[in-house]
Amino acid sequence: MANANISSVPIGSEGPRARWKYLDNILGRSGPFTDPDWVPGETVIESLERAKLLVIGAGGLGCEILKNLALSGFKDIHVIDMDTIDVSNLNRQFLFRHADVGKYKAEVAAKFVEKRVKGVKITPYCGKIQDKDEEYYKQFAMIVCGLDSIEARRWINATLVGMVDENDEDSLKPLIDGGTEGFKGQARVILPTMTSCIECQLDMHAPRAAVPLCTLASIPRQPQHCIEWAHIIAWDEERKDITLDTDDPEHITWLFQKALKRAQEFNIEGVTYSMTQGVVKNIIPAIASTNAIVAASCCNEAFKIATSTNPFLGVPDTENYMMYTGDEGVYTYTFQHLRQPDCPVCGDDSRARPLQVNPNSTLQEFLDGLAERPEAQLKKPSIRSEEKSLYYQSPASLEEQTRPNLSKKLNELLENGEEVVISDPAFPTQFKYQLTFKE
Amino acid sequence: MKKIWSMKQKVAQEEAAHVGPKKKRVTAAQLRVQKDLAELSLGSTMKTHFPDPDDILNFKLTIDPDEGMYKGGRFEFDFKINQNFPHDPPKVKCTQKIYHPNIDLEGNVCLNILREDWKPVLNLNAAVVGLQFLFLEPNASDPLNKEAAEDLKANREGFKRNVRASLGGGTVRGQSFDRVLK
Numbered sequence: 001m002a003n004a005n006i007s008s009v010p011i012g013s014e015g016p017r018a019r020w021k022y023l024d025n026i027l028g029r030s031g032p033f034t035d036p037d038w039v040p041g042e043t044v045i046e047s048l049e050r051a052k053l054l055v056i057g058a059g060g061l062g063c064e065i066l067k068n069l070a071l072s073g074f075k076d077i078h079v080i081d082m083d084t085i086d087v088s089n090l091n092r093q094f095l096f097r098h099a100d101v102g103k104y105k106a107e108v109a110a111k112f113v114e115k116r117v118k119g120v121k122i123t124p125y126c127g128k129i130q131d132k133d134e135e136y137y138k139q140f141a142m143i144v145c146g147l148d149s150i151e152a153r154r155w156i157n158a159t160l161v162g163m164v165d166e167n168d169e170d171s172l173k174p175l176i177d178g179g180t181e182g183f184k185g186q187a188r189v190i191l192p193t194m195t196s197c198i199e200c201q202l203d204m205h206a207p208r209a210a211v212p213l214c215t216l217a218s219i220p221r222q223p224q225h226c227i228e229w230a231h232i233i234a235w236d237e238e239r240k241d242i243t244l245d246t247d248d249p250e251h252i253t254w255l256f257q258k259a260l261k262r263a264q265e266f267n268i269e270g271v272t273y274s275m276t277q278g279v280v281k282n283i284i285p286a287i288a289s290t291n292a293i294v295a296a297s298c299c300n301e302a303f304k305i306a307t308s309t310n311p312f313l314g315v316p317d318t319e320n321y322m323m324y325t326g327d328e329g330v331y332t333y334t335f336q337h338l339r340q341p342d343c344p345v346c347g348d349d350s351r352a353r354p355l356q357v358n359p360n361s362t363l364q365e366f367l368d369g370l371a372e373r374p375e376a377q378l379k380k381p382s383i384r385s386e387e388k389s390l391y392y393q394s395p396a397s398l399e400e401q402t403r404p405n406l407s408k409k410l411n412e413l414l415e416n417g418e419e420v421v422i423s424d425p426a427f428p429t430q431f432k433y434q435l436t437f438k439e
Numbered sequence: 440m441k442k443i444w445s446m447k448q449k450v451a452q453e454e455a456a457h458v459g460p461k462k463k464r465v466t467a468a469q470l471r472v473q474k475d476l477a478e479l480s481l482g483s484t485m486k487t488h489f490p491d492p493d494d495i496l497n498f499k500l501t502i503d504p505d506e507g508m509y510k511g512g513r514f515e516f517d518f519k520i521n522q523n524f525p526h527d528p529p530k531v532k533c534t535q536k537i538y539h540p541n542i543d544l545e546g547n548v549c550l551n552i553l554r555e556d557w558k559p560v561l562n563l564n565a566a567v568v569g570l571q572f573l574f575l576e577p578n579a580s581d582p583l584n585k586e587a588a589e590d591l592k593a594n595r596e597g598f599k600r601n602v603r604a605s606l607g608g609g610t611v612r613g614q615s616f617d618r619v620l621k
Contacts (some may be wrong), residue, residue, distance in 0.1 A: 401492035
């Protein structure tokens, strides 16, 4: 082991860093895993304190993550959550009190942690991650997710992969993703464009268990079947014109009573209001200890990435995924999830290539030109932007509807800098280009 | 943090010129649907219709079975795909009131791959083929319209007559159906 450097940071129980005594043992000395050129002490502490982190989600995992990061020495933390506090959150989302019910999670969580850990600044944003653009995400050193939605994960993943600019070190944001479901959970680290991304790993999410519709309709066996029947079939039959709002107690009560009546017809016991709520909102019982374990693992990785004190999960060609199962004893397995070469988000051909085009050329001319490009050589390309179906070869009806676009000029169809995706039946992958106009 | 970028340099990806902040990006669900549409083989019995051609996540599919008991009818389905596709299956509903053991009067469809057996590896073509199959081989053992299923089980010829009557907009067991003949 290398000689331990003597730190200039006071280590002891007195002074302003008394709270960080044990942290300083790690930050103030070289260790068996530190690089030879790594300098312990003030610079590392400074980089930890200056690292601006974004936490997405201030729920079960989010509360744990915010608390852990603040207690790990991070000082500048932002948090996004669109939700307000529900009374059912209070058993595990420990930053919230009864008086906070109805308030925004991000705001209350930020205030609570700021009050308990002096010197930490937590900036809340109460809204959707989709409200923010690349400029916003660019300000952070890394992003830690405690989300319950696959859709939100896919969005932030695609955004971070798309942000990577080969000429700008600052554009690469490590993504640490925690997730729990009952007694199971995972922590994974993604280095966008370098290692397997969330879209590559989409098959790791367990599908939502579903019961055949005909079982619901004709031979329900469980109370849940009666509730699903009320949810999927009875509501549409009787209240077609009302959009179901699963947060509206009147709507849940209606479903509950329908389900109860049906359960009585089939001699099924056990339908309750809270079960109705659970089935309709797809609530999976959250286990506080699972959240604590997964959040701890995520924050451990965040700390190591920020300080370079120890090797972290997600180094290219090493393990990047830790799964945890706690329903029978304790089991964890850490492995390397490989990149998918044909991943639609980070795959070899899926990253947008910059391409200069003449805004006055027609879509047809543009497509003809593409056929000659060596990497494309497209025979029957279909092409779209986020907003527009520019041209589709099939199905026939869509071909007919989009055909008039072929004679339009590119600047009539697109804005300067927009991304287009081209697919061709001859290729398994899709091509993306970011088109910039140049006369 | 510095360390990650030096690893990145080692990975050494292709050179790409910086062209300013990127604008709107095609979503992952759109990407997948675009791929699925290219692989869709509709044959002569099926057609799509896109009410808004720019929105490929919402469309209608018509099926004109060219054999079986439902031959002569034209059946319309509404496909709604959300941003969670292909993790979530497409939501499919029949827009007409028809007499079929696996489709209820509200248009709900009981097809395993549209619900409990959906997997992200399945594509829109699988869904479309599955729907077409329902008209060739209506299945009495997984009923969504119980009366129709009982008719099919009890008396296949009688069921056929009921189908013919319903396709023409007639009444079966006191229930009137939409006229769906071509």
